[in-house]
Amino acid sequence: MAPPALDIKGLQAWYGESHVLHGVDMVVQPGEVVTLLGRNGAGRTTTLRAILGLTGARKGSIKVNGAQTIDMATHGIAHHGIGYCPEERGIFASLSCEENLMLPPTLKGAGKGMSVDEIYEMFPNLAERRHSQGTRLSGGEQQMLAVARILRTGARLLLLDEISEGLAPVIVQALARMIRVLKRKGYTVVMVEQNFRFAAPLADRFYVMENGRMVEAFGAAELDAKMPVLNELLGV
């Protein structure tokens, strides 16, 4: 059996002096779509950032496709097959749309990513606007670009931080379709989402965070039964 795409045990992380993750445990199997829920400041974004070594000091164990990455430099971790879409999208203003798309290098340890043609087929807007400055694109286009560029690299584990944030409902629906397509293509997705109604129908499993720890973990089938708890934890 293939090792989990992501296997986190006892992860602690700091930003400078402040201790933000207090022992996170989480397992994601290949092909799963997993959503991290929680209030603002619960540590969801920090968990994604800590996986890539973007926080300060880290302790614990993070295995990506079976490989221990806790002591690796950020650029080394990515090559184990991770694609990262940050909060605020991280589109580069000094690069054109196409340069943004082509920026992330093909990952060494990963499989073959989507070709540029496939990506433009999936996101026709980006093809039209390929020569525009990255930050001149609309919010929705920037979000598409932020996801599209990590599909090119061969990454199979996608960490998506608040991709639906601040976007029009029609764009959010398009993103939901995109996640379903990615799932069908066998991608593993870990999402941080504020928008519960966007995330709920997409995810196979949910983790709920509070104060830098996982406090709940359950599958999609249990979602209805868990709603009272979620209401209390998240105020949804």
Added chain:
Amino acid sequence: MGLFNLPNLPLSALLSQLLLGLVNGSFYAILSLGLAVIFGLLNVINFAHGALFMMGAVLTWMGLTYFNINYWAMLVLAPLAVGLFGVLTERLLLRWIYKLDHLYGLLLTLGLTLLIEGAFRSAYGVSGLTYDTPDALAGATDLGFMFLPNYRAWVVAASLGICFATWFVIEKTRLGAYLRAGTENPRLVEAFGINVPLMVTLTYGFGVALAAFAGVLAAPVIQVSPLMGQNLIIVVFAIVVIGGMGSIMGAILTGLGLGVIEGLTKVVYPEASSTVVFVVMVIVLLIRPAGLFGKEK
């Protein structure tokens, strides 16, 4: 003599000052380009740039004097040696201060400047060392309306070539896209799997190699001396302020343009030639605080 004696000015004097301005402008352009590239990625104001320019020139002189290595070989070897020195400097010193305020980078590189200049001064004193123009570029070409000194023409051509090549790599290639993206958000670029620390090291090495390249070009036209960088670097900093830190092409054009303005001021009102750059700086700062090509924050 009147203040503005432009109308009865001989054309050849004007043209030769223009050429001199372009030569100085070439040095300004290469140096401010290197400063801009380094500041962009490292957030370090590299005060040592003048000293490394000097190092390039003195190494050129040393190469010929001690090892009989000619100008053309030193045009490659001196930037390589200084670039390697830069790589070590970044790895051993600069790396530790990125998280601190800009001021610390300035102080550290100022300290380096004093060390480097002090070392060369104790070895060679402050009087200039002479370096002859390479044979192939000695003499001048008669253009009909003026004599064009070959070496000066070469300095301008070589500088423009290296500046354009650098601009092309940064603005038009994939490597340049890494650099531009790294300037904006280095952590994210690293999260994509790009070895940003290595890129930072090489960028510093490249930036100071540019300074050394300018130093080699300068050896036959500016008197080689351990203090030659000091005179230049203050003007170059003013030029960087005028151009603004945001743009590669901005650094190049501002450097060349101010060299020319300085040269023309020498024709019109020589007394002002050494201050004109600072006058321009004041005016630009009043009108566009971020510099001509800089981005307002």
